[in-house]
Every structure is written in C-alpha cells, then in structure tokens.
Amino acid sequence: MTGFQSKTIMMLGSGELGKEVVLEAQRLGVKTIAVDRYENAPAMQVAHASHVINMLDGAALRALIEQEKPDYIIPEIEAIATETLMELEQDGFTVVPTAKAANLTMDREGIRRLASETLGLPTAKYEFANTLEELKEAVGKIGTPCVIKPIMSSSGKGQSVCRSERDIEACWTAAMEGGRAKKTRVIVEEFIAFESEITLLTVRSVSGTAFCAPIGHIQQDGDYIESWQPHVMSETHIAEAEEIAKKITDALGGYGLFGVELFITADGIYFSEVSPRPHDTGMVTMVTQDVSEFAIHIRAVLGYPIPAIRLLSPGASRTVKAWEEKTDYAVNGVGEALALPDTQVRVFGKPETKVGRRMAVVLTIADEVEEARQKAEQAASLLSVDYQS
Numbered sequence: 001m002t003g004f005q006s007k008t009i010m011m012l013g014s015g016e017l018g019k020e021v022v023l024e025a026q027r028l029g030v031k032t033i034a035v036d037r038y039e040n041a042p043a044m045q046v047a048h049a050s051h052v053i054n055m056l057d058g059a060a061l062r063a064l065i066e067q068e069k070p071d072y073i074i075p076e077i078e079a080i081a082t083e084t085l086m087e088l089e090q091d092g093f094t095v096v097p098t099a100k101a102a103n104l105t106m107d108r109e110g111i112r113r114l115a116s117e118t119l120g121l122p123t124a125k126y127e128f129a130n131t132l133e134e135l136k137e138a139v140g141k142i143g144t145p146c147v148i149k150p151i152m153s154s155s156g157k158g159q160s161v162c163r164s165e166r167d168i169e170a171c172w173t174a175a176m177e178g179g180r181a182k183k184t185r186v187i188v189e190e191f192i193a194f195e196s197e198i199t200l201l202t203v204r205s206v207s208g209t210a211f212c213a214p215i216g217h218i219q220q221d222g223d224y225i226e227s228w229q230p231h232v233m234s235e236t237h238i239a240e241a242e243e244i245a246k247k248i249t250d251a252l253g254g255y256g257l258f259g260v261e262l263f264i265t266a267d268g269i270y271f272s273e274v275s276p277r278p279h280d281t282g283m284v285t286m287v288t289q290d291v292s293e294f295a296i297h298i299r300a301v302l303g304y305p306i307p308a309i310r311l312l313s314p315g316a317s318r319t320v321k322a323w324e325e326k327t328d329y330a331v332n333g334v335g336e337a338l339a340l341p342d343t344q345v346r347v348f349g350k351p352e353t354k355v356g357r358r359m360a361v362v363l364t365i366a367d368e369v370e371e372a373r374q375k376a377e378q379a380a381s382l383l384s385v386d387y388q389s
C-alpha cells in the first residue's frame, strides 16, 4: 500500500449535519464516504467518495458496507435498515454509537419504551395505533389535545396536534403522508404544555460523559426554526436534565454525541426523544463552543479524548426554509446577512427545494442570548430562497 493510511468513516445520511461531521473528520485526517438516498446531498459535496442507495434496503446496505469496509459506520438519519446494522456489528463492524442505539431510535416506539418502561424516565403519556380505528381508541385513552406522529419520521414530518375528535382523521392522513418509511404505525402522545424545551448535547467518550450548555429552541410544525445557547435554567433543572441524559445515553452506550430533547414544565423535566448523533438545534455550537457538536462527535467516535468543552459566547441560530418544490434555486442575501457583525451563514447546497425544507442556517454570537437571537432573526430575514421561473 502507498499513500496516507487513515481510518475511514461511512456516513449513512448526508444532509447538513453529516456535511459538518465529514469536514471535522477530514480535519483529523480521516477518509470519508457519504451515502444517501439522492445524488449530490450536502455531505457528498465535501466527502472523498459517495454512494446513492436506499438505506432502508438491508441487502443493498450490507453489500455497500462489505464493499467499502469502513472502520466506522455513522448513521446520520433514523430511516436506515438498522436490523442489518445489528447483524453487521455482530460481524465485527463498528456502528456509531452502537447498532442498538440506531435501532432503538429508528422508531419512536423503541426509544419511548426504553425511556419510560425500562428506565422509568418521565415522559408524556403515550399509545400506539396501526389503523384509523385504533387511533380513535388511542386518542380516547390519551385525551385531547394530543400529538400524533408516524413512528418513523423526523423534523416534524407527518406530525400534527389533535385538538378534538373531529381532527383524528386529518391527523391520520397527515401521518400516513409524512412518514419516512412506509409504515402505518403512529404514536399518540399527551400534549405537554411546556414552559420551554431544550436539547442537552451529551457526549460519551474515552474521557467519560460530558454535557454542553443547554440549548433552548423553538419549533414550528414539529421542526426547529430557532435555537440558542445557553438556555437559562435553575441548578435543580440542570441537575435533573443531566441525570435523565446520563441514564438514556448510558442505556444506548458506545462513543459519540447525543442530542437529548427535554421539555421543561412546572412539574419538572420530561424526556421527549434522543438523537444518537448531532442535533439540528446544535448547529449553534459552530459559533458558541470551542469544539462544535460535530467536532465532538467525531472525536468521541475515533476514541480521542474530550477533556473540556468550552462555551465561548452566547449565540443563536435561525433556519432558512424553502416553500416550493423546485431544482433551479438560489439562496440570496448572503452578503447582506454577513454585513451584520458576529454573523455567519451556512448554505447547505441541497440539490432541490421542497415545501418546508431547510436550505440554510444563520449563526450569531453576542454578549447576551437575547441579543444573539434578535441578530439571528434579522440575518435570516435578509436571506431568501429564490427561483429562476
């Protein structure tokens, strides 16, 4: 063999989050392979190699992994044939953080039952349903308002709030149309009227478990539009949040960064869900921390130490979305946004727009979180997704 010998990672999912993981991996001399269901995905544009496959097809996934033999398989989205990942782990491949973590978080049922029934963490009440009839029964048990979601979906796709019995059918249709995998099962969750919601980025590495400063965020239609760090919380709430995050991440195991989503209410903290990978609301760490969530993830995965994580400044992020389905588009206004001090922009380079698709994000820092949020709002308002025709 000749040339530089390095470890190889394979990203399963190549969106905006994977793109940053690939860049951080390359900074540490790692070879990167990006995989997704469509061509020219963001991470593919910066990786050494790329492949387009249906990652829910176990045979196709196995064939690709056996061909490329990556040292680390890094799931970047939920919708992957995780049963195949479990078999590949048995065969000696390394899945990040573990194949079990990818499998349990692939659908909402696995992770919810682990959190609530096995670990006893506080969660919203929940039921599952496979048909419209079962859904009516489940909504009857949970009561309204409640939240209905396909068991396999992310970024709020197929999610809706059911406010009365009259909404049930529309919620069912929304879930059937929005799920990532063609499964009909849905979760019905009690609506939690939280005061705020946070992501507690938690890393498991050779240095042990560490937490980033809490990230507050606002979601619209189940998808994040704004996040900030730090989110101000009482000492008691921080301790409670860290305890929940430690329990769930220990149960999932392995090395890597996790995004633990929590609701803060007057009666304490509820566990919502966890991503065993960098989190969209954590993009703010690209400007607030000395090591971003993406750098932390790859360091942990490679078995390198993470002795400290420093919050260098309060900051905020705000998303820029598209509202049409087209391929000929441009993100305009970057220069205007960058004219604002302490502002950065990331344009993801997705090959086409879709209704509600996240195309870019703005990142800002300031002495105070509130000021950073205002600047992010202003910067995002200067960006637009425009079309030729």
Ligand SMILES: Nc1ncnc2c1ncn2[C@@H]1O[C@H](COP(=O)(O)OP(=O)(O)OP(=O)(O)O)[C@@H](O)[C@H]1O
Pocket: 124, 147, 149, 153, 154, 155, 156, 157, 159, 189, 190, 191, 192, 193, 194, 197, 219, 221, 222, 223, 224, 261, 272, 273, 280
């Ligand atoms: N039971 C609930 N009560 C109140 N609000 C909820 C509930 N479940 C979800 N939400 C709201 O919807 C948002 C998205 O829900 P959830 O995180 O379950 O979906 P998701 O599709 O997995 O999102 P992502 O993949 O972006 O994390 C939550 O962050 C919260 O704002």
Ligand SMILES: NCC(=O)N[C@@H]1O[C@H](COP(=O)([O-])[O-])[C@@H](O)[C@H]1O
Pocket: 013, 014, 015, 016, 017, 018, 076, 077, 154, 155, 279, 280, 350, 357, 358
């Ligand atoms: N909440 C999860 C999340 O933000 N995931 C990020 O969005 C991409 C999919 O985007 P797309 O739907 O626009 O292709 C994923 O690949 C990941 O980077």
Ligand SMILES: [Mg+2]
Pocket: 261, 273
């Ligand atoms: Mg979520």
